[in-house]
Amino acid sequence: MQIETLAYAISGAFTLLSILLSGWLIWTHLLYNPSAAIRKHVIRILMMVPIYSLTSYLALVFNDRKLSFETIRDCYEAFALYSFHCFLVEFLGGQSVLANTLRSKPQVMHTTPFCCVKPWAMGGKFVRLTTIGILQYIPTKILMSIVILFTSVAGAYGEGQFFNPLVSYGYVTFILNLSQCWALYCLILFFLGTKEELAPVRPFPKFLAIKAVIFFTYWQSLTISALETLGIISEDWEIGCPNCWDAQKIASALNDFIICVEMLIFAIAHHYAFAIEDFLHSSSVIGTTPSSNVKAPLLANFMDAINVTDVSKDLKNSRHEILTKKQALAAKYDRVSMSPTTTMW
Numbered sequence: 001m002q003i004e005t006l007a008y009a010i011s012g013a014f015t016l017l018s019i020l021l022s023g024w025l026i027w028t029h030l031l032y033n034p035s036a037a038i039r040k041h042v043i044r045i046l047m048m049v050p051i052y053s054l055t056s057y058l059a060l061v062f063n064d065r066k067l068s069f070e071t072i073r074d075c076y077e078a079f080a081l082y083s084f085h086c087f088l089v090e091f092l093g094g095q096s097v098l099a100n101t102l103r104s105k106p107q108v109m110h111t112t113p114f115c116c117v118k119p120w121a122m123g124g125k126f127v128r129l130t131t132i133g134i135l136q137y138i139p140t141k142i143l144m145s146i147v148i149l150f151t152s153v154a155g156a157y158g159e160g161q162f163f164n165p166l167v168s169y170g171y172v173t174f175i176l177n178l179s180q181c182w183a184l185y186c187l188i189l190f191f192l193g194t195k196e197e198l199a200p201v202r203p204f205p206k207f208l209a210i211k212a213v214i215f216f217t218y219w220q221s222l223t224i225s226a227l228e229t230l231g232i233i234s235e236d237w238e239i240g241c242p243n244c245w246d247a248q249k250i251a252s253a254l255n256d257f258i259i260c261v262e263m264l265i266f267a268i269a270h271h272y273a274f275a276i277e278d279f280l281h282s283s284s285v286i287g288t289t290p291s292s293n294v295k296a297p298l299l300a301n302f303m304d305a306i307n308v309t310d311v312s313k314d315l316k317n318s319r320h321e322i323l324t325k326k327q328a329l330a331a332k333y334d335r336v337s338m339s340p341t342t343t344m345w
Contacts (some may be wrong), residue, residue, distance in 0.1 A: 007253070008061055011260035015057040018260075021267040022049040025274065030298045033279050041087035042279070043305040046270055048080045048213055053263035060256040063249055067152055070256075071145045077214050078141035079308065081183060084210050085134045085190065089127070091201055092194060096202065099124040108193040114185065125192060133186030137308050140179040144172050159248055160225040173222065180218065186212065201278050209273040217259055224255045 026046050033039035059066035094100045103123040111119045120126045124260040151168040152158040158167025191198070191207060227233045228251035 007257050011057050011060055011257050015053040015261045015262045018053040018263040018267045019050045021264070022046055022270065025267075027298075028276050029274075029279070030301050032276050035090070035279065036200075036301070036304065037090040038087060038279065039301065040305045041083045041090065042274060043302070044083040045080055045087065045210060046274060047305075048076065048210070049263050049270065050214070051076050051269045052217070053260055056256040056259040056263070060253055060260070063253060065091065066252060066256070067149065071149065075141055075145055077218075078137040078183075078198060080210065081187070081214055082134055082138055084206070085131065085187060088190065088194065088198060088203065089131075092197055095124075095127050095131075098194070099127050102126055108189060110189070122193065130186045130190040130193075134183045134190075137179050137183035140175065144176055147172055160229045162226070162229065176218075180214070184215065186331065187211075201318075202273075205273040209266065209269050212269075217262070220258065221255050224251050227251065322341055 026043055029039055029042055029046070033042065052073055055069040059069040059073075089095055089098060100123075105122050107119050107122055108126070109115070109119055118189065120129045147168055148157060148291070156167050158169045160165050160169065161167050162170045162173065164170065186205070191203060195203065224233065228247050231247075233251045233254065234247045
């Protein structure tokens, strides 16, 4: 059997198992997770594994169209990271409630390498700036994906050519590194400021699960590209394909194959990190068999999860200061009292 055919069979089996395991967990949340706001974001996070595994498998099998599949995978990565942040905010009562809670907490200081940055005041400013820091990764990822598509068509992408100033690969990689590192840093800062309040939902394994998928797969792809650039991955590899691939295609196929295998591990990890018992607040004993208490149709719940219009709304609202309920009422009262609703006679 050719190595190429064997790789397709193995990656296909891992992809199918990953989708089945993740689909089971998604179904469980659709059926039993009682909070619509939280359920939506959890499902979006859990969909990372099926989307990553399926797009990677398609990119492996249909290598000439791999860029389209990898673009979908990469864009969803940023969306899943932001959905994780939204899940944490919703669990803590929403932005206004969280802003009020944080006002009485000790100041969270910036850590290395941002220790010289002025601390963000606990409260609405802290919530707003951490949200913006995570949210910026979505438009940055989409914009860079568009750049990759156009430069690839123009023959100016140069995958793996880190230090070639005439191609876009080095510039795109640098910008994405900055954007991703800042988003993850803001997420860590948010976690440090709210870890006591998040304790009931076991935030650490959830944070580790999503960070591992995003961080590990991204740096894995860069490492494989570097190995190809250094000549360690080359045409000398005997892969037994009818039309011998060049080093770049071999490196890309290797990355997609490894992701297909890894996603089964992450699917298993998600069953522990996002166990339905963490979300059954009405259950007095963890580990008891849950009973369905979701009244909305399952299809409606799923459609709500894949409706991404809330992202554009959040992008628009991120320009405004986050107010506590008291501050919002005071601002509303000031607007009403200053409006010329009465006439002096």
